[in-house]
Amino acid sequence: MSDQDEFEEPETETLPLDAWHRRKGARMVPFAGYHMPIQFEGIVAEHNWTRQQAGLFDVSHMGQLLVTGEKAAEELEKLLPGAIASLKPGKVRYSLLVDENGGILDDLMVTNATPWIEGDEEAGSEGRWGEPAYYLVVNGATKWDDIGHLREFIDDEVTLTHMDEHALIALQGPNAATALNRVMRNVIDDMVFMESVTHDFGEWPLRITRSGYTGEDGFEISVPAEFAEALADRLCAEIEVRPIGLGARDSLRLEAGLPLYGHDITAETDPVSADLGFALTKRRREEGGWMGHDKVMKVLEDGPAQKRVGLAIEGRMPAREGALVYSGNEQVGRITSGGFSPTLERPIAMGYLDTALTAEGTELEVEVRNKRLPAKVASLPFVPHRYHRGK
Missing domain, CATH: 3.30.1360.120 (Probable tRNA modification gtpase trme; domain 1)
Incomplete structure (x- = not known):
């Protein structure tokens, strides 16, 4: 070559x-x-x-994967910090792939896709659940690495199918x-x-x-x-x-304050610093058994050095990824996602700040085109979620 x-x-x-x-x-x-x-x-x-x-x-660039087999939930719980075994058929859970150092390899959605097999009334057989199956949707830019990671670490008795x-x-x-x-x-x-x-x-x-x-x-x-x-x-x-x-x-x-993989979360960020602690199910935090558990728990116990937050920026000029955040003359953070909000009609951003400065309303400055723009720490999401959770 x-x-x-x-x-x-x-x-x-x-x-x-x-x-x-x-x-x-x-x-x-x-x-x-x-x-x-x-x-x-x-x-x-x-x-x-x-x-x-x-x-x-x-969103067809996303990776769609199917993990099947009697040990599918057990094997996925080796790599994901979420409670997969207790996820009921038809339910969906947000989770993370975490490496040995506690870094985030990807964020993903897991659905218990175990099929229901109808019984035969004439034959006197009742309906039953079929072979355990889990449907995963992973990020497009990381799907090949995710597939390799899953195939390397899950048992050969479990089948991984790329729904390409x-x-x-x-x-x-x-x-x-x-x-x-x-x-x-x-x-x-x-x-x-x-x-x-x-x-x-x-x-x-x-x-x-x-x-x-x-x-x-x-x-x-x-x-x-x-x-x-x-x-x-x-x-x-x-x-x-x-x-x-x-x-x-x-x-x-x-x-909506949702992180984008490769920008707001990477292998260099852990779930606690990324403000994704909700993805660490209580049982899994306590029991462990998933890759990176000890490293992530140490950050949870000690507190992260920096944390992902929202920033509301004054004026009309948006701050983009990579812009530095200052408190006085001290650099205290960096923007990972930013732009102009059509709904709020002002610039907004997400980024990582020194934890001591992450309280809502903290006044800071963001450097954009060699200018310091006033900014304040804002709660996430910027625009309230309107998910349908039932009555």
């Missing part, structure tokens, strides 16, 4: 909805190894539409349920946040999960790639639904 071959950029791949996006007028950019739409009619317009109606996002022939569509916004109920004939009526169902829509076998990355009520729909265009067309035929690009997805998740 020549030196030129060794350093060639990997080819940017296309997703199942690539042609669909282009027909809709999307501006495409490379992201996580794929051509993806950054916007259709404009980031602010798409952001506001999602907050008011329902936006359709193509499936697309993933997110429908987000206050009217997402209205539109989806109309299309799916009320199949998701009884679902609440962090629940998942399977549904055959005509010849399309779907997995529908009530979750998302915008802070709004919404759904993620896993569909065989060959049916992705037809499903996107059917959803966008509803008056509430428009296609939305990556730009608005980023501004929405920033307003």
Whole structure:
């Protein structure tokens, strides 16, 4: 292999909805190894539409994995700090992949996808749960490393399947349920946040999960790639639904105070410093048995040196990733995500600060283009979540 071959950029791949996006007028950019739409009619317009109606996002770059076998939960609990064994069928849990040093390798969603097998009344057999199965959605930029990590550390008796022939569509916004109920004939009526169902829509076998990355009520729909265009067309035929690009997805998740892997959380950050302690289930904190447990517990006991917080910045100039945060002349932190909030009409950011300065309202300065901008520590999320948790 020549030196030129060794350093060639990997080819940017296309997703199942690539042609669909282009027909809709999307501006495409490379992201996580794929051509993806950054916007259709404009980031602010798409952001506001999602907050008011329902936006359709193509998130097929994410990794969809299926872990099956009698020891599936036990093996996953070796690598995840969440309680997987007690997760009931159809329930979803946010969790983390943590390395030996307590660093975050990825954040992910875990669904207990164990199937229910109907009984045969005539034969006198009752229904039963099938082989344990867990459906994982991992970040697109890390999915190959995640797959390698899982295959290295979980027992060979457990099967890991990469569902690379499936697309993933997110429908987000206050009217997402209205539109989806109309299309799916009320199949998701009884679902609440962090629940998942399977549904055959005509010849399309779907997995529908009530979750998302915008802070709004919404759904993620896993569909065989060959049916992705037809499903996107059917959803966008509803008056509430428009296609939305990556730009608005980023501004929405920033307003919702949700971390982006590779920016707000990395292998250099631990769950406690990242303010993700809720993902460390009490039983798992106490029992241990997961990779990095001792290192993470030490940070929890001693307190982190820095912590992820929100920052409200005065003026109109946004602070971007990498901007430094000061208290007087002392550098006390760094911005990891920042931008202009269309909902609040002002700049907002997330970043890591020395823990002593993380109280809400603490006055600081952020350096942007060689200027010091006044900023205050703000509570997260910037815009309240509107997840549907039931009555």
